[in-house]
Amino acid sequence: MPRAVVIGLGTISKVHLAAIDALPEVELVGAATHDYHKLLDEVRPDVAHVCTPHDTHADIVADCLDRGVNVLLEKPVADTVEAAERVIAAAARAPGLKVGVCLQNRYNAAVQAARKVITPGAAKRTPDATAKAPNLSATATLLWHRDSGYYASAPWRGQKKRAGGGVLINQAIHTLDLLEWLLGDVTGVSGHVGHYGEVDAIDVEDTANARLTHAGGGTSVLFATTTNAVDSPVTIEIVTGDATLLIRDGLTITHRDGRVEHVAERRAGPGSKSYWGASHELLIADFYRTLHDPGPFWIDPAEGTKSLRLIDQLYRR
Numbered sequence: 001m002p003r004a005v006v007i008g009l010g011t012i013s014k015v016h017l018a019a020i021d022a023l024p025e026v027e028l029v030g031a032a033t034h035d036y037h038k039l040l041d042e043v044r045p046d047v048a049h050v051c052t053p054h055d056t057h058a059d060i061v062a063d064c065l066d067r068g069v070n071v072l073l074e075k076p077v078a079d080t081v082e083a084a085e086r087v088i089a090a091a092a093r094a095p096g097l098k099v100g101v102c103l104q105n106r107y108n109a110a111v112q113a114a115r116k117v118i119t120p121g122a123a124k125r126t127p128d129a130t131a132k133a134p135n136l137s138a139t140a141t142l143l144w145h146r147d148s149g150y151y152a153s154a155p156w157r158g159q160k161k162r163a164g165g166g167v168l169i170n171q172a173i174h175t176l177d178l179l180e181w182l183l184g185d186v187t188g189v190s191g192h193v194g195h196y197g198e199v200d201a202i203d204v205e206d207t208a209n210a211r212l213t214h215a216g217g218g219t220s221v222l223f224a225t226t227t228n229a230v231d232s233p234v235t236i237e238i239v240t241g242d243a244t245l246l247i248r249d250g251l252t253i254t255h256r257d258g259r260v261e262h263v264a265e266r267r268a269g270p271g272s273k274s275y276w277g278a279s280h281e282l283l284i285a286d287f288y289r290t291l292h293d294p295g296p297f298w299i300d301p302a303e304g305t306k307s308l309r310l311i312d313q314l315y316r317r
C-alpha cells in the first residue's frame, strides 16, 4: 500500500486529500505546511504531493527525490524555466522514481474526446504531439475573476518573484498545455501581457493574449484575463477540415455534414472548483495505478515544462 504525504495545506491540497481518501489502496501518513524535511525523514513516505507556492517547487522536488520519495507536483513545474530545468535534471538522476505534474485538464472528458477526433486512434498516454494538418486552428478564452481577496489570502500569488507571473503561469497554463497537446508541438509564439485590472497590490500580469503556431502549420490564439466580473467556463473552439469542436464544460462537435454530437463533462469532486475541471482525482488515481510501471509518468517534468517555456517566451517579449 503506497504511503502518501501532502506538502502544503492550502487551497489545492483539499483536492489532493479528497483524491487520496477516495483511493483505498493509498494511505495518508502525514502532512506539512513548513518543515517538510522532518516529515520526509520521520515518515519516509512513498509519495509526496507537493501543493506549495511556485518558487518552492524545485527545492522540494529535489529534496523528495534525494530521499527516494516519488512526487506528484502541482503545476507549474516551477516559477521559472531555469528552476524547472533543475526539476527535470533531478528527475533524470532518479530514474527509478516517478514525478507527475498536475496538468489534470488533459483528463477532462471533453478534452479526451476532442483529441480522439483530431488524432484518430490517439491514446491518452501519448505525450508527444505529432504534426497535425495545417487546416487545424483554435481560439481559446479564459475569463476569470480574481479580486484583492484572492491575493490577500495568499500574497505570493501576486508576486513575480514567488509565483513567476500571473494569469499565464497560474491560470492559463492549463489552456496553453491543452492547445499544444491538441494541436501539436508549438513552433512559434507571439503575444503580450499586461496589468489592466483594479488590484494594485500585485506585480504580475492579469491579462494576456498569445498566438501560437504548431508543427504542421496549425495556429491558435488565446485570450486570458483574471479581470472578468465572473468565472466563465474556459472555452476552446477548434476548427478542423471536417468539424468544429467547442469545448465549454463539455464538448460539442458540429460535423460538416450537419451532425451534432455532445460529450458531457464530469462534475467536480469534493474540495474542487468547477473551473479547475473535475479531473484531479483521475490524474492522481492514474499516478498511483502506474506507480510501479517502468518508465516515467506520462506528464513528467519535461512534458509539464512545455507550457512553461511558452509562457517564458511571452514574458520575455
Ligand SMILES: NC(=O)c1ccc[n+]([C@@H]2O[C@H](COP(=O)([O-])OP(=O)(O)OC[C@H]3O[C@@H](n4cnc5c(N)ncnc54)[C@H](O)[C@@H]3O)[C@@H](O)[C@H]2O)c1
Pocket (backbone or CB within 6 Å): 007, 008, 009, 010, 011, 012, 013, 032, 033, 034, 035, 036, 051, 052, 053, 054, 056, 074, 075, 076, 102, 103, 104, 153, 154, 170, 276
Ligand atoms: N492544478 C490546478 O488546477 C491548481 C489549482 C489551484 C492551485 N494549484 C497549484 O497548487 C499550488 C498551491 O496553490 P494554493 O492555491 O493551494 O496555495 P496556498 O497559498 O493556498 O497554499 C500553499 C500552502 O503551502 C504551504 N507552504 C508554503 N511554503 C511551504 C514550504 N516551503 N514547505 C511546506 N509548505 C509550504 C503554505 O503554508 C500553504 O499551506 C500552486 O503551485 C498552484 O499553482 C493548482
